[in-house]
Amino acid sequence: MAESPNRRKNPSRGAKTARSVLGQQARSYFGHHRKVARDSARRLWRAPFASLMTWTVMGVALALPVALMLLLASLQGVSSGWDSAARVTAYLTEGVTLEQAEILQQTLGNDSRVAEVELIDRDTALDEFRKSSGLEDALDYLDDNPLPHTLLVTPGDSSRTANGVQTLVALVDGMEGVEQVQVDLGWLQRLNAMTELLSRAAWVLALLLSAAVVLVIGNTVRLSIENRRDEILVAKLVGGTDAFVRRPFLYTGAWFGLGGGLVAWVLLQVSLWWLSGPVERLAGLYRSDFTLSGLTFDGILALIIAAMLLGWLGAWVAVKRHLDDIDPGEIAGG
Numbered sequence: 001m002a003e004s005p006n007r008r009k010n011p012s013r014g015a016k017t018a019r020s021v022l023g024q025q026a027r028s029y030f031g032h033h034r035k036v037a038r039d040s041a042r043r044l045w046r047a048p049f050a051s052l053m054t055w056t057v058m059g060v061a062l063a064l065p066v067a068l069m070l071l072l073a074s075l076q077g078v079s080s081g082w083d084s085a086a087r088v089t090a091y092l093t094e095g096v097t098l099e100q101a102e103i104l105q106q107t108l109g110n111d112s113r114v115a116e117v118e119l120i121d122r123d124t125a126l127d128e129f130r131k132s133s134g135l136e137d138a139l140d141y142l143d144d145n146p147l148p149h150t151l152l153v154t155p156g157d158s159s160r161t162a163n164g165v166q167t168l169v170a171l172v173d174g175m176e177g178v179e180q181v182q183v184d185l186g187w188l189q190r191l192n193a194m195t196e197l198l199s200r201a202a203w204v205l206a207l208l209l210s211a212a213v214v215l216v217i218g219n220t221v222r223l224s225i226e227n228r229r230d231e232i233l234v235a236k237l238v239g240g241t242d243a244f245v246r247r248p249f250l251y252t253g254a255w256f257g258l259g260g261g262l263v264a265w266v267l268l269q270v271s272l273w274w275l276s277g278p279v280e281r282l283a284g285l286y287r288s289d290f291t292l293s294g295l296t297f298d299g300i301l302a303l304i305i306a307a308m309l310l311g312w313l314g315a316w317v318a319v320k321r322h323l324d325d326i327d328p329g330e331i332a333g334g
Contacts, residue, residue: 058260253315
């Protein structure tokens with residue numbers, strides 16, 4: 001028996017129907033999200049003073065650790081310009097000729113732990129000493145040049161730590177023709193200790209204040225839950241799921257986070273503008289190019305996203321804790 005044309009069309013018609021149903025469900029789902037997001041934003045605007053207070057608290061809590069991290073980044077940028085202070089000075093023995101010194105320079109320059117090797121021959125060193133010391137007349141009485149050839153070794157990026165410089169010192173000191181190696185590790189150790197302390201302090205402060213932000217948002221959302229208790233009870237009675245009831249409060253937390261992130265950015269910009277002038281004048285007195293660096297566009301975006309996530313997390317904790325305590329049987333029992 002031949003299959004009727006209508007039957008052959010049924011599979012494609014069923015697929016179209018299924019796609020249409022899925023499309024309607026997706027539009028309804030995202031449309032409800034848009035509606036809830038708009039309603040949550042309107043509720044915040046209807047209480048501008050309370051919302052502004054919450055945003056300000058969040059902004060201050062977020063701006064403090066970010067400001068410390070920016071200061072740390074600025075200090076690290078300045079310290080990268082102190083490479084010459086980390087150089088290892090190698091004084092060669094008196095019998096080493098200039099050709100042998102050049103061979104030592106080339107050997108050290110080929111090492112992956114070394115960024116640069118500068119050779120100062122004894123004649124150049126004597127001329128520089130003559131100009132800087134003001135003892136030209138006294139130096140003229142010298143029969144021979146008492147200064148040795150000198151190698152100035154700049155460590156590579158991987159060796160600009162206290163342990164890395166010590167390893168490099170041991171390498172240079174063990175080479176034939178090197179009489180004495182000199183390097184000051186004290187400043188490098190102090191700088192590394194200060195940088196590590198600031199870095200850990202920034203992360204500890206960020207964790208503590210992030211927890212504070214979560215608690216603040218959680219407490220604010222808890223009050224909102226109590227104010228809308230009857231609305232939640234009715235929604236549960238008519239079959240509203242926990243996800244349906246939870247959604248407006250999660251958007252409220254996200255909006256709080258967005259406002260707090262923007263306030264934090266404004267506070268950082270105002271602080272940077274306020275402090276940049278005195279900091280530059282102070283750095284100029286020490287002949288330093290130290291400047292305070294602000295947030296880049298990616299940093300601003302990351303700050304706002306992190307603030308929204310913290311707001312969402314605080315709202316989720318509050319809703320999870322207090323939504324289960326609301327029993328629809330209260331109305332039925334009443």
